[in-house]
Amino acid sequence: xxxxxxxxxxxxxxxEESDGLRxxxxxxxxxxxxxxxxxxxxxxxxxxxxxxxxxxxxLQYDPxxxxxxxxxxxxxxxxxxxNKVWSCCFCMxxxxxxxHYAAHxxxxxxPAELIQQYSxxxxxxxxxEAGPPCFLFVVDTTxxxxxxxxxxxxLEQSLSLVPDDALVGLxxxxxxxxxxxxxxxxxxxxxxxxxSRAYDPAQVREMLGIRGTPxxxxxxxxxxxxGAAPAATTGATASGLAKGSERFLRPAAxxxxxxxxxxxxxxxxxxxxxxxxxxxxxxxxxxxxxxxxLSGSLGYRGARLMLFTGGPGTTGPGQVVDASLRCSMRSxxxxxxxxxxxxxxxxxxxxxxxxxxxxxxNGHVVDIFACALDQVGLxxxxxxxxxxxxxxxxxxxxxxxxxxxxxxxxxxxHDADAPPCDAGFLTMGFAATLEVQTSPEYKICGAIGPCTxxxxxxxxxxxxxxxxxxxxxxxxxxxxDPSTTVALYFDLVSTDPKPIPISKRRHIQLVTRYQxxxxxFRLRVTTAPGIWCPDPSSKAALxxxxxxxxxxxxxxxxxxxxxxxxxxxxxxxxxxxxxxxxCSHFASFTPDSPSSFxxxxxxxxxxxxxxxxxxxxxxxxGTHSPDETIYFRSVLCREDVSNSIVMIQPSLISYSFSAPPxxxxxxxxxxCPDVILLLDTFFTVVVWRGSTIAAWREQGYQDRPxxxxxxxxxxxxxxxxxxxxxxxxxxxxYIICDQDKSQARFLMAKVNPSSGGATGSATxxxxxxxxxxxxxxxxxxxxxxxVQS
Amino acid sequence: MEYVTTWxxxxxxxxxxxxxxxxxxxxxxDGAGKTxxxxxxxxxxxxKMAEPTTHAGKEELVYGSLKIEAxxxxxxxxxxxxxxxxxxxxDGVIFIVDSVDRDRFPxxxxxxxxxxxxxxxASVPFxxxxxxxxxxxxxxxAELRAGIGLMETTxxxxxxxxxxxxxxxxxxxxxxxxxxxxxxxxxxxxxxLKRQVPGASHx
Numbered sequence: 001x002x003x004x005x006x007x008x009x010x011x012x013x014x015x016e017e018s019d020g021l022r023x024x025x026x027x028x029x030x031x032x033x034x035x036x037x038x039x040x041x042x043x044x045x046x047x048x049x050x051x052x053x054x055x056x057x058x059l060q061y062d063p064x065x066x067x068x069x070x071x072x073x074x075x076x077x078x079x080x081x082x083n084k085v086w087s088c089c090f091c092m093x094x095x096x097x098x099x100h101y102a103a104h105x106x107x108x109x110x111p112a113e114l115i116q117q118y119s120x121x122x123x124x125x126x127x128x129e130a131g132p133p134c135f136l137f138v139v140d141t142t143x144x145x146x147x148x149x150x151x152x153x154x155l156e157q158s159l160s161l162v163p164d165d166a167l168v169g170l171x172x173x174x175x176x177x178x179x180x181x182x183x184x185x186x187x188x189x190x191x192x193x194x195x196s197r198a199y200d201p202a203q204v205r206e207m208l209g210i211r212g213t214p215x216x217x218x219x220x221x222x223x224x225x226x227g228a229a230p231a232a233t234t235g236a237t238a239s240g241l242a243k244g245s246e247r248f249l250r251p252a253a254x255x256x257x258x259x260x261x262x263x264x265x266x267x268x269x270x271x272x273x274x275x276x277x278x279x280x281x282x283x284x285x286x287x288x289x290x291x292x293x294l295s296g297s298l299g300y301r302g303a304r305l306m307l308f309t310g311g312p313g314t315t316g317p318g319q320v321v322d323a324s325l326r327c328s329m330r331s332x333x334x335x336x337x338x339x340x341x342x343x344x345x346x347x348x349x350x351x352x353x354x355x356x357x358x359x360x361x362n363g364h365v366v367d368i369f370a371c372a373l374d375q376v377g378l379x380x381x382x383x384x385x386x387x388x389x390x391x392x393x394x395x396x397x398x399x400x401x402x403x404x405x406x407x408x409x410x411x412x413x414h415d416a417d418a419p420p421c422d423a424g425f426l427t428m429g430f431a432a433t434l435e436v437q438t439s440p441e442y443k444i445c446g447a448i449g450p451c452t453x454x455x456x457x458x459x460x461x462x463x464x465x466x467x468x469x470x471x472x473x474x475x476x477x478x479x480x481d482p483s484t485t486v487a488l489y490f491d492l493v494s495t496d497p498k499p500i501p502i503s504k505r506r507h508i509q510l511v512t513r514y515q516x517x518x519x520x521f522r523l524r525v526t527t528a529p530g531i532w533c534p535d536p537s538s539k540a541a542l543x544x545x546x547x548x549x550x551x552x553x554x555x556x557x558x559x560x561x562x563x564x565x566x567x568x569x570x571x572x573x574x575x576x577x578x579x580x581x582x583c584s585h586f587a588s589f590t591p592d593s594p595s596s597f598x599x600x601x602x603x604x605x606x607x608x609x610x611x612x613x614x615x616x617x618x619x620x621x622g623t624h625s626p627d628e629t630i631y632f633r634s635v636l637c638r639e640d641v642s643n644s645i646v647m648i649q650p651s652l653i654s655y656s657f658s659a660p661p662x663x664x665x666x667x668x669x670x671x672c673p674d675v676i677l678l679l680d681t682f683f684t685v686v687v688w689r690g691s692t693i694a695a696w697r698e699q700g701y702q703d704r705p706x707x708x709x710x711x712x713x714x715x716x717x718x719x720x721x722x723x724x725x726x727x728x729x730x731x732x733x734y735i736i737c738d739q740d741k742s743q744a745r746f747l748m749a750k751v752n753p754s755s756g757g758a759t760g761s762a763t764x765x766x767x768x769x770x771x772x773x774x775x776x777x778x779x780x781x782x783x784x785x786x787v788q789s
Numbered sequence: 790m791e792y793v794t795t796w797x798x799x800x801x802x803x804x805x806x807x808x809x810x811x812x813x814x815x816x817x818x819d820g821a822g823k824t825x826x827x828x829x830x831x832x833x834x835x836x837k838m839a840e841p842t843t844h845a846g847k848e849e850l851v852y853g854s855l856k857i858e859a860x861x862x863x864x865x866x867x868x869x870x871x872x873x874x875x876x877x878x879x880d881g882v883i884f885i886v887d888s889v890d891r892d893r894f895p896x897x898x899x900x901x902x903x904x905x906x907x908x909x910x911a912s913v914p915f916x917x918x919x920x921x922x923x924x925x926x927x928x929x930x931a932e933l934r935a936g937i938g939l940m941e942t943t944x945x946x947x948x949x950x951x952x953x954x955x956x957x958x959x960x961x962x963x964x965x966x967x968x969x970x971x972x973x974x975x976x977x978x979x980x981x982l983k984r985q986v987p988g989a990s991h992x
Contacts (some may be wrong), residue, residue, distance in 0.1 A: 328875070331848065333848050624835070628844055
């Protein structure tokens with residue numbers, strides 16, 4: 001559905017709700033030069049599995065494609081009802097309708113995919129059946145006893161959350177890797193692998209007695225990109241597994257007893273260690289073994305490898321730290337200076353990236369649940385999750401709700417009142433690929449998000465300039481869920497400044513092929529039209545179409561992507577320069593007169609977003625460890641616009657007796673002794689009580705009948721915090737604290753130091769000493785630079 | 790100058806003559822100011838307020854002619870259990886106390902006592918910092934000493950304890966964010982670190 005522009009401005013939520021799309025600019029300049037002046041790149045954020053209310057039930061037939069460019073028939077294609085032909089809105093090619101369309105189609109009898117409001121539809125691809133998904137748990141047992149008990153508890157609960165027909169498997173690891181047999185009922189039995197070495201996939205299959213090969217599924221078709229015609233799954237037996245692997249991967253309903261028994265019997269890895277050593281933990285070998293089992297048993301079929309780990313890998317391939325406690329986990333400092341403690345980073349990252357490549361080619365997903373008080377090597381393992389569309393959860397402990405509740409939410413299902421083809425199935429999708437088609441006037445530079453380029457350079461939609469995962473118009477996305485969001489960046493073809501006729505439309509088509517939890521393959525097709533700026537000499541139309549939230553997120557993703565290769569200082573400089581150029585291009589002002597500066601309403605909060613992005617943990621690691629930093633960045637690169645905005649500029653709500661709950665500035669001026677503040681940073685939700693409120697609470701006012709109002713005031717922010725946390729993934733860390741207490745730093749670290757600075761005083765508990773630049777100083781400098789002639 | 794020093798270290802390490810940086814642990818309860826101190830020493834300025842630390846941090850600091858590998862460990866009760874994993878090859882401990890938060894003096898005392906009783910840290914010099922003295926209500930020297938049970942210390946003159954074999958320990962009252970009194974405290978500690986790092990005298 002087009003984001004209809006009313007005379008009073010654009011409503012970006014329309015396109016987001018109907019198609020899961022948000023563009024930085026909704027009306028595009030017509031030439032490269034004009035686009036460059038606009039500074040913020042042409043791009044969009046797309047959520048391929050977003051739940052769309054008015055989407056028709058999955059169509060039970062295969063899509064009709066343009067014979068020339070393979071674009072899917074959509075509501076923006078022109079239809080000639082007399083001659084039964086349609087012309088493609090991308091390549092203008094004329095296509096005859098297939099006979100069964102031609103026989104019935106009239107202006108009043110349209111197939112769903114031609115109805116205007118169904119700009120996003122889903123097809124259930126016929127003759128494809130991959131079978132139910134597979135869940136392989138890979139569990140670290142070298143953790144404290146308490147931690148292991150908590151983890152066991154969660155694992156047991158999850159057995160009731162996994163669909164009955166889903167395959168499950170279990171691997172535990174410590175010094176060794178143990179692959180548990182699930183078909184042997186007499187007593188627990190397992191195959192043991194040494195943790196200190198890497199077994200190649202053939203050796204793993206050999207040792208496990210997996211003799212057959214996985215059924216040849218639609219792998220070739222999917223690997224070739226979503227555009228290829230889907231091949232039928234062949235050779236799928238009852239379980240659809242390679243012969244021999246049914247001992248280790250079994251339908252949940254058939255082996256829940258054995259699984260429970262094994263989980264219950266899990267104990268802390270018994271190997272003794274020296275006083276000055278870390279426990280031997282072969283995380284790398286365990287993951288490699290699991291990857292080999294999945295690829296050897298299932299082939300191209302939806303599967304999740306779920307890693308639960310409580311510490312760093314200390315032995316075998318993918319080791320991230322020396323076993324000796326005399327050596328410490330690498331810090332940002334070690335990595336940037338190439339110090340000895342960082343010696344494993346490169347090799348381990350390479351090792352895990354290679355495993356990720358195997359997973360990508362099979363459509364398998366790797367989720368990492370890291371629960372520890374120190375780093376576990378998330379930095380090195382990140383490609384496993386990021387490239388396969390896996391989930392990352394970083395918590396302090398397996399007992400924390402950040403882990404426990406998040407893990408439960410992985411298994412969320414469609415509502416019972418959803419269409420029958422969805423109802424009751426897990427919402428997660430597997431083995432997804434995304435292919436994008438563009439109008440000839442623009443091309444794709446790349447994507448930033450949980451995806452891997454499929455290197456389809458030959459497509460005419462691919463630009464020569466690359467950004468993120470570039471040089472392609474198709475990506476492997478692996479695991480997808482309703483919140484998965486990918487950023488796409490575009491480039492205009494024309495260098496000619498003459499305007500594109502107003503009647504001309506540009507189009508984008510996003511085709512996501514994925515395995516539904518039902519085992520059937522689905523194709524979600526979103527087609528969206530857009531318009532061009534009528535007059536290159538006027539910036540008004542362009543400015544009015546600016547979506548500052550989407551723009552901030554697109555900028556944040558580029559900045560985050562660049563952190564992999566550039567020091568933070570360079571990225572800050574790029575952000576600053578971009579903002580100055582944007583302001584001097586779009587604001588109205590008299591040269592050299594800061595007071596005349598006026599930035600239009602569509603840009604009003606963009607500088608604030610950039611200010612908070614600059615000082616955020618995404619760009620400047622600050623006091624966070626490499627693991628934490630990579631975690632924050634990965635989550636930012638997979639969430640939708642509204643969640644990302646909360647991450648960039650946390651929201652703050654003030655509760656007091658004098659007014660209803662009010663959103664307030666993320667600023668020290670909002671900190672008062674007689675208010676309660678609710679801070680949401682996405683990762684952490686903080687209820688902060690001003691010192692007066694805290695004192696009243698300590699005196700028990702809330703328990704006295706005459707202070708009923710106080711009781712309600714205390715409760716309101718806590719209730720709202722629960723609402724925020726109710727369906728977020730990962731579940732945020734929840735902090736309740738009083739002013740000036742240690743935990744209040746979760747709030748103080750986020751607020752703008754408006755009245756702090758070197759002149760501030762620490763005594764009133766409101767300001768704090770810092771040499772950091774406040775927003776108003778930042779804004780002053782920005783305006784001064786922008787108006788400079 | 791830094792270039793020359795770095796170069797010199799590289800040459801020394803090439804010949805195997807270079808001794809590792811002095812390893813110093815930053816310890817104390819959560820909110821005492823460990824991370825802020827590390828950032829002040831590292832950058833010379835106060836960054837935005839740090840969120841409570843969970844994962845241990847590590848920075849290389851240069852103090853005069855001394856290179857320090859500073860470990861900043863989280864201070865809340867859960868993380869404190871993991872402190873002992875860092876007690877190997879330690880050359881110095883900086884223990885920071887929030888001198889305003891009197892309610893937590895007993896907790897700080899317990900943590901400090903635990904450290905002083907650790908066999909692995911038996912001969913390691915302890916620099917105790919009473920932080921946040923810019924706040925008017927902060928505890929003074931005597932009150933803080935009583936609060937954390939640190940009546941006897943070895944004195945501010947490193948020479949005096951040189952050959953006594955007693956573990957050096959001293960309290961300094963500081964304001965980290967105002968950068969008050971940090972230098973004398975560090976001069977005191979570095980006098981011991983120098984002695985412990987053979988080879989450092991070459992510079």
